[in-house]
Amino acid sequence: MAEFNIVKVPQLAWYGDTELDLELPSRWDVTICRMRGHSKLPLTRSEIEGAFRHPIGSPPIRELARGKNEVVIIFDDLTRPTPVAEIVPHILDELEAAGISDAHIRFIAALGAHRGLTRIDFAKKLGEVVVDRFPVYNHNPYENCTFVGETSRGTSVSINSEVMSCDLKIGVGSIVPHAAASFGGGGKIILPGVASMDTIAANHALAARARERGRSGSMTYGLGFEENELQLDIAEAAQMAGLDIKIDAIINDRREITALFVGEPLVTHLEGVKLAKESYATEPVADRDIVIANAYSKATEPFHSSPLGARMLTEAGGVLVIIVNTPEGFISHYLGGSWGRGIGGRYWQRRSRLLSRIRKLILVTEYPDRAQADRIAPLDSITWARTWPEALEHLDKDYPGEAQVAVIPDATIQYLPE
Template identity: 55%
Template sequence: MTTVSVPQLAWYGDTELELEFPDSWDVTVCKHKGFDAPPLDDAGFRKAFANPIGTPTIREMARGKKEVCILFDDMSRATPSADIVPYVLEELAAAGIKDDQIRFIAAIGAHGSMTAIDFTKKLGRDVMSRFRVYNHNPYENCTSVGPSSQGIPMQFNAEMMMCDLKIGIGSIVPHPFSGFGGGSKIILPGVASITTIDLNHTRLAPDPTVGIGKYEGNILKADMNEAARMAGLDVKIDCIFNLNRKVTHLFVGDVLEEHVEGVKVAREYWATDMVKGCDIVVANAFSKANEMLLTLPVATPLLKSTGGDLVILCVTPEGQINHYWSRSFGKNLGGRAFKPKTSLPENTKRLTVMQPYPDFVGADWVAPYEMVNFTRDWGETLKQLKEIYGDKARVAVIPDATVQYFPAQVAA
């Protein structure tokens, strides 16, 4: 048997799942180009903070400030914020900022709220014992700052808007709307109202400039950038991480300028060579296991055009994230963007969702329930595949289909 290891259980131990395949099968592991990048050491972190892109250092910007807000992303992002926060706090302390001047706000956008367990995993016990940590509420307490040039009404978290120093922490990975995540997404959708999120997404997402890996000229991303300026975000910290969720690259500075530099690296780092005509595609959902629908546009183009087996590995105890904008909230009810699925994904004859932790309702994000084949472990999954393909199959394994992308597909 041929054994392939893929990462699993982000935030729940970060272990590996071993997948066995018959030796007679043609198995390609689609690793991204930066898969073996080493993690940054302390000197690397300090170099990034000492040499910000397009701004003074945080300690310089913080001098004389009265109220500080630190935004961070939620559990649907693999950003190891707890590894970054101590450097931010060190910068603020050097400027004379006291603990009671600082608050943290989870930039959850339209996702469900985080718990103290989540906050502790994301920020560390020290932060939870010293600082106020809040969830953003997209339905309440949002301050209007006027429309963007696209006519989108801009409304942002009121607590953040009352602060005179605003800092964001995130990561840069490919994204189906903004081209690449990170940067200004910490503001929109991160701490925007549901109205702002909805109109930005529904009005601008259909534009042909929008899509995974599409960055320059992306009209939706440009609106997010304008939102960050209107909100007055002072500093953004964006990392690139490996599949052990360790920081490999770090960019600190102006929200637009640091992101441009970060995307230059991320575009190559997350790029993966295309494999076509597969009988089976095994799409592992790791970094964003609670948003398994993100695997679909990455994985389905690899299947043969006549159709094949798509297997999504979804190993997460928390299930699929609550998404007030796009998830279901009843058999035929859902958020503003909810549309019941009526068919299997493109090129897919059979969709298998391997869920060791059952989450039946979460499947409606990818296909109608009755069209989903649920399994609980790899042994069961492989047995079913062998019943169809016997001793011969062309297989692609994507170690993390929630953050990798295929530039050849973007160009097409």
């Protein structure tokens, strides 16, 4: 009888946050590649309160809010791991202390080019009490955006008109590695979060321009933050839009808040990124026959798992296994997603081949999404498996003997430092 070792990986973010047991043959040499901050303890309520009492580069929200008429709280969507419901009560306490009544507060989901959220989604992100108490809106990137100016890089910036009608703007999100902007968080709550589609497209185009000039801006994942073209453009747009306060979380491998940065958006983001670089950094391993890349925190965007996993494979080529379990499927992306067999958003590109070093790609999911999976690889190059045992059957055939294996618990937010 075959002997197995069990490795647990997190799954089903926003849908129960459970664990999946991976049975791996004991004949395989397995390395678990965890991010450095994976086991950090979550903040206590008093520690979160402390972040609000002592913001970075800004007076507390209760002081900023005095004399203000209308408040907007902008929050990230389900593609990001931020447990916003744990943060919002502290914001509301600050606003109440400033004398701001509920009638003058609204929430807006920073969708960028993503699909709109449902009430069920709002409740997952904000908590039922908040959804019952306040109006919560989706951002519409195609209409009702107000022009606020042009960045020094030539991006024409138009921002959600409801956001711009408010004289106190508060953003809530998290800092995690990002494919084109090096790290998320900070001003991304504004651009792309609540920007017009034309503004989003112009900002994203900077990645291609930077790549042509050999500078940072494409497939950065935690690298080159300080000189990143998109990031610099985003920070400028956030200032133009008048974002007053940004709240950014750092999380562990269970989506728990391990650090919270509150304050002036630019300074707060810079401070947060310093810790993010350490928390999400992953010690590299090389020459693996099999890499198992689990998509958890950003499970609706599992294509983020491919570059990290591919880099750990042997140069001769190996098998990349991406595990992605999310009942809603992959995120609909109006700018970069496919909208038919041969059509897509203005930045959609048909994948023509697997990434270098990937000889075979196995996609493990109970919820196949055969429309959006082309953002990972050409559809005809994907081997589908609904369960881990089914995937293991494929791997056993390819590697009946020994194999060098790496397991990445959350390949959507981990990165390899330089």
